[in-house]
Amino acid sequence: MSSEIQIKIGPVELTCRGEVDGEQLDHVLRSLRRQLPELMAAGERAATPSAAELLARSSARTHGDKAGVVAWWLENHCGRTEWRSGDIVDALTEAGEELPKNITDALNQKRDKGLFEVHDRRWKLTGEGRGWVKYSLLDKSDAE
Numbered sequence: 001m002s003s004e005i006q007i008k009i010g011p012v013e014l015t016c017r018g019e020v021d022g023e024q025l026d027h028v029l030r031s032l033r034r035q036l037p038e039l040m041a042a043g044e045r046a047a048t049p050s051a052a053e054l055l056a057r058s059s060a061r062t063h064g065d066k067a068g069v070v071a072w073w074l075e076n077h078c079g080r081t082e083w084r085s086g087d088i089v090d091a092l093t094e095a096g097e098e099l100p101k102n103i104t105d106a107l108n109q110k111r112d113k114g115l116f117e118v119h120d121r122r123w124k125l126t127g128e129g130r131g132w133v134k135y136s137l138l139d140k141s142d143a144e
Contacts, residue, residue, distance in 0.1 A: 052095035
């Protein structure tokens with residue numbers, strides 16, 4: 001019996017046509033099951049932009065705007081709802097961005113506009129801050 005089997009997992013696609021040997025198919029499927037966690041993790045890494053990529057595609061120009069993009073990245077791509085000012089500095093440094101003389105001043109300016117909030121030196125975006133980053137700073141494809 002001639003068959004066609006098509007398997008697609010993330011970026012990996014396998015198509016087999018012709019006679020299907022049950023034993024070979026079982027071997028291929030067992031191999032895929034063992035590798036599935038690695039394949040899925042690789043696909044997720046490829047789909048997650050770095051802070052540098054988001055910053056490059058954003059309209060952020062000031063240190064406060066860039067801190068907003070990094071905060072959004074930490075929240076949406078790193079699962080962190082709170083962060084310290086040093087986390088912003090680390091991400092900006094890694095992205096090759098110029099650092100402000102005092103990141104806390106840049107954050108406080110945005111806090112005063114209701115875009116960030118801080119408690120016990122732990123910062124986070126407010127609802128208004130999320131909207132500001134998503135709709136004013138990020139490229140539309142990154143904001144989804």
